[in-house]
Amino acid sequence: MKKIIIVLLTVIMSCTMLLTVSADESLSPIVDNADMFTADDETAILSKINDICNTYSIDALVLTVTDNEGMTTAEYLEKFYTDNGYSDDGIMVIISTETNSFYTNAVGRCARVMDEAAYTIVDDAFLAEDTYAAGTEALLDAFDTLLVDLEDVTGDLPYVIDNADLLTDTEETALADKLTEISTRLECDVIVLTEVSIDTEAQAYADDYFDYNGYGQGGQRDGILMLVSMDPRKWHVSGSGICNSDLVSLDYICEEIVGYLQNESYATCFNSFADRCDNAVSAARNGEAYKEPFKPGMSLVISVVIGFIVAFIATGVMKGKLKTVRANNLAQNYAVPGSLNVYNARDMFLYRQVTYTEKSNDSDSSNGSHTSSSGRSHSGKGGSF
Amino acid sequence: MSVTQEYKCPCCGGAIGFDSSIQKMKCPYCDCEFEMEALAAYDNDLNSQQADNMNWNTNVGESWQPGEEEGLRVYVCNSCGGEIVCDENSAATSCPYCDNPVVFKGQFAGDLKPDLVIPFKFDxxxxxxxxxxxxxxxxxxxxxxxxxxxxxxxxxxxxxxxxxxxxxxxxxxxxxxxxxxxxxxxxxxxxxxxxxxxxxxxxxxxxxxxxxxxxxxxxxxxxxxxxxxxxxxxxxxxxxxxxxxxxxxxxxxxxxxxxxxxxxxxxxxxxxxxxxxxxxxxxxxxxxxxxxxxxxxxxxxxxxxxxxxxxxxxxxxxxxxxxxxxxxxxMDKGIYKKWLWSIAAIASAACFALSWLMWWA
Incomplete structure (x- = not known):
């Protein structure tokens, strides 16, 4: 009987531990690692969060930390949101005592209603209060107000925005289908944007368009956008999330862009961009950088040409060794040492010519990883055409 | 007929020549060596001797056709009496009969005498x-x-x-x-x-x-x-x-x-x-x-x-x-082609392997 009791107790304890683990792994909307909130505060905040989540069918996260673990506050928040499996549509805020800063963000459909002005409203609401708890509640109220527009957000985000009308309708439809398929399959938005003119730097325009129109899938907002502007004639590719990692090479993705744009082969250019994004992101999803397949035919032709050049040079040297009889048109061996006497040396400037060539306007510039106006991190590469 | 010059060994009478290894005249028969200055003085003495004058005139054989003998000179070897026929510019040679070295003195007479000579140092x-x-x-x-x-x-x-x-x-x-x-x-x-x-x-x-x-x-x-x-x-x-x-x-x-x-x-x-x-x-x-x-x-x-x-x-x-x-x-054209194709093949293979390695790395 005693053994049965011990076994039962063991089973009960094991179940208790399992339950504990399950509780830790559940998605908690409030993670107060910095211990900023009282129990009453958490109850009030949780009540507001539940209202928002139930109303809009999204996830919400309030996170406080004392240690950013070497990351920026924004990076820590995005990583936490992604790693813990929160929904693709959601809002989030982090308060860090390490950096004495806070950061708000929205992903998925929520991002489509959160432009720069909206973020300012939210941030101002938080800063207007005296305590973290009151500020958080005010911030959630502001989100609640702004997310009313979420009801107007219907359908999927467009992947081809041809404002410059560079594509025919057929080309645009085919490209949109292709980008939708790739974006869905890879869980990474691949967008093509053309503009008649832009009044800011191409990099900033591309980054902001991506950020403020809610592109990017998952917590890290995986996606890549290619911008083509006709005035000035600039192009820029902006990567986010997985496309802002070492695994995705923008050099590879952008390799053919300039040539096609200069030839005004826009549909070919965008399809090349799509295919290369497909290759690069597919490989990155498997944890490796994309490597172009080895092309033995081309390598063989080039190798044979080089081989014969080397062979002709080598045999030319061998042939040269057979000929040792050559006329000597100089007599330096018979100059009397030290007899050279230069009695007149005059260097006279005559004239000067300056030529200039315009710098190649197809020069690419890789801007590496940088932070956009929304505070998000992007990789970028662009240039003129 | 021009006058030829031979150098006779004062010891044995054999014909002697310049030995580039010792930079002296040397007799190949008795191995006697002679300084150039001593031999030059001895040579002067020899020149003062009265030469034999046989005055033979046989007129045997056909005569040279007009113009045929232009550019040729005929000398007589002092050692064996052999007739040496050579071109007009030859100044020293060996007798084809006795192989003794012969110098044609007339070729260096007057304005034709060289100012300098560099002796042979290699044999x-x-x-x-x-x-x-x-x-x-x-x-x-x-x-x-x-x-x-x-x-x-x-x-x-x-x-x-x-x-x-x-x-x-x-x-x-x-x-x-x-x-x-x-x-x-x-x-x-x-x-x-x-x-x-x-x-x-x-x-x-x-x-x-x-x-x-x-x-x-x-x-x-x-x-x-x-x-x-x-x-x-x-x-x-x-x-x-x-x-x-x-x-x-x-x-x-x-x-x-x-x-x-x-x-x-x-x-x-x-x-x-x-x-x-x-x-x-x-x-x-x-x-x-x-x-x-x-x-x-x-x-x-x-x-x-x-x-x-x-x-x-x-x-x-x-x-x-x-x-x-x-x-x-x-040049052996066959060997040239072999080298050309071999080097081309090896270099091509090396390039191809390198391109593969660069792709693989």
């Missing part, structure tokens, strides 16, 4: 060894040509050279440029500044050699240069014993153009070397005048080696003073 064996070494490292040389190593003729020849001394006074104008590049946000700029660079100067040249024999190819004689004229000595016919020698058949006046060209080129080059600090320098105009010009006549030592292969004559030459060896060699 026939050294010339043979040099030829063997010349074959080394020549991958395209036909194997048969190399293995047979058949030499039809090896002869040590004192080749007549004209040595020109002159001081060249040169005025050269160069067109020189300096370039500078910079760029701003839109353009790349290249500024080229042009200069007229004048240099005037003089430089002395001593003993610039020009081949004075039409028998010797000029480019071959220039290929075995330089000769070190510090080792030249006053001419004595005794040095020629045992070697072949020619008198010049190209006059100093005819040779001077070649010397002028070589000195002019070198004077311009010497002045160009004093132009510094420019991106490019091109001679635009030059004027060279010579003064203190002086020509000397010298005999310089050359080993000539001849061979025939597939109906073509191949001639090699070795500087008898420095040992420098030259001579164009035939």
């Amino acid at each position: 026939k064996a050294a010339a043979k060894a040099a030829l063997k070494k010349h074959y080394e490292g020549k991958r395209l040389l036909p194997k048969v040509f190399k293995d047979q190593n058949h030499i039809d003729e090896i002869k040590g020849v004192y080749v007549p050279f004209w040595l020109f001394d002159a001081t060249a006074d040169a005025h050269v104008r160069f067109k020189a440029t300096k370039t500078r590049t910079w760029s701003d946000s839109r353009y790349n700029y290249t500024e080229t500044s042009y200069f007229a660079v004048n240099r005037s100067g003089n430089v002395a040249f001593a003993n610039v050699p020009v081949d004075g024999s039409t028998k010797m190819a000029d480019d071959m004689m220039e290929s075995i240069e330089p000769f070190n004229m510090n080792e030249a000595v006053d001419f004595q016919t005794a040095y020629l014993a045992g070697y072949l020698a020619d008198k010049y058949d190209v006059s100093a006046e005819e040779s001077i153009n070649r010397a002028n060209q070589r000195i002019k080129n070198s004077a311009e080059l010497a002045l160009e070397a004093t132009v510094h600090g420019y991106t490019s320098v091109q001679p635009e105009y030059s004027s060279v005048s010579f003064y203190d010009g002086y020509a000397k006549y010298a005999l310089l030592p050359v080993w000539i080696l001849n061979t025939n292969w597939k109906g073509k004559k191949y001639t090699f030459a070795m500087n008898g003073q420095t040992g420098k060896f030259v001579g164009d060699l035939p």
Whole structure:
């Protein structure tokens, strides 16, 4: 009987531990690692969060930390949101005592209603209060107000925005289908944007368009956008999330862009961009950088040409060794040492010519990883055409 | 009939020759060695002796046709009495009957006497060894040509050279440029500044050699240069014993153009070397005048080696003073193709492997 009791107790304890683990792994909307909130505060905040989540069918996260673990506050928040499996549509805020800063963000459909002005409203609401708890509640109220527009957000985000009308309708439809398929399959938005003119730097325009129109899938907002502007004639590719990692090479993705744009082969250019994004992101999803397949035919032709050049040079040297009889048109061996006497040396400037060539306007510039106006991190590469 | 000169050993009466290894005259029969000065004095004594006068006149055989004997000279060997027929420029040779060295004194009489001679420092064996070494490292040389190593003729020849001394006074104008590049946000700029660079100067040249024999190819004689004229000595016919020698058949006046060209080129080059600090320098105009010009006549030592292969004559030459060896060699087209294809195949394979490795890495 005693053994049965011990076994039962063991089973009960094991179940208790399992339950504990399950509780830790559940998605908690409030993670107060910095211990900023009282129990009453958490109850009030949780009540507001539940209202928002139930109303809009999204996830919400309030996170406080004392240690950013070497990351920026924004990076820590995005990583936490992604790693813990929160929904693709959601809002989030982090308060860090390490950096004495806070950061708000929205992903998925929520991002489509959160432009720069909206973020300012939210941030101002938080800063207007005296305590973290009151500020958080005010911030959630502001989100609640702004997310009313979420009801107007219907359908999927467009992947081809041809404002410059560079594509025919057929080309645009085919490209949109292709980008939708790739974006869905890879869980990474691949967008093509053309503009008649832009009044800011191409990099900033591309980054902001991506950020403020809610592109990017998952917590890290995986996606890549290619911008083509006709005035000035600039192009820029902006990567986010997985496309802002070492695994995705923008050099590879952008390799053919300039040539096609200069030839005004826009549909070919965008399809090349799509295919290369497909290759690069597919490989990155498997944890490796994309490597172009080895092309033995081309390598063989080039190798044979080089081989014969080397062979002709080598045999030319061998042939040269057979000929040792050559006329000597100089007599330096018979100059009397030290007899050279230069009695007149005059260097006279005559004239000067300056030529200039315009710098190649197809020069690419890789801007590496940088932070956009929304505070998000992007990789970028662009240039003129 | 011209007079020939042989050097007889004062000890045994055998014909003696100049030995390049000991730089003395040596008798091959009794191994006696003689200083050049002593032999020259002995030679003078011999010259004072009354020669026999047989006055034979046999008139046997056909006479030379008119013009046929032009360019030929006939000498009589003092040792064996054999008749030596050679061309008009030959100055020293060996008797075809007794192989004794013979010098034709008349070829050096009066204005024809050379001012200087550089004695041979390398002998026939050294010339043979040099030829063997010349074959080394020549991958395209036909194997048969190399293995047979058949030499039809090896002869040590004192080749007549004209040595020109002159001081060249040169005025050269160069067109020189300096370039500078910079760029701003839109353009790349290249500024080229042009200069007229004048240099005037003089430089002395001593003993610039020009081949004075039409028998010797000029480019071959220039290929075995330089000769070190510090080792030249006053001419004595005794040095020629045992070697072949020619008198010049190209006059100093005819040779001077070649010397002028070589000195002019070198004077311009010497002045160009004093132009510094420019991106490019091109001679635009030059004027060279010579003064203190002086020509000397010298005999310089050359080993000539001849061979025939597939109906073509191949001639090699070795500087008898420095040992420098030259001579164009035939090429085996079959071996050339083998090397061409082999290297192309290996280099192509290496390139292909490298491209694969670069892709794989």
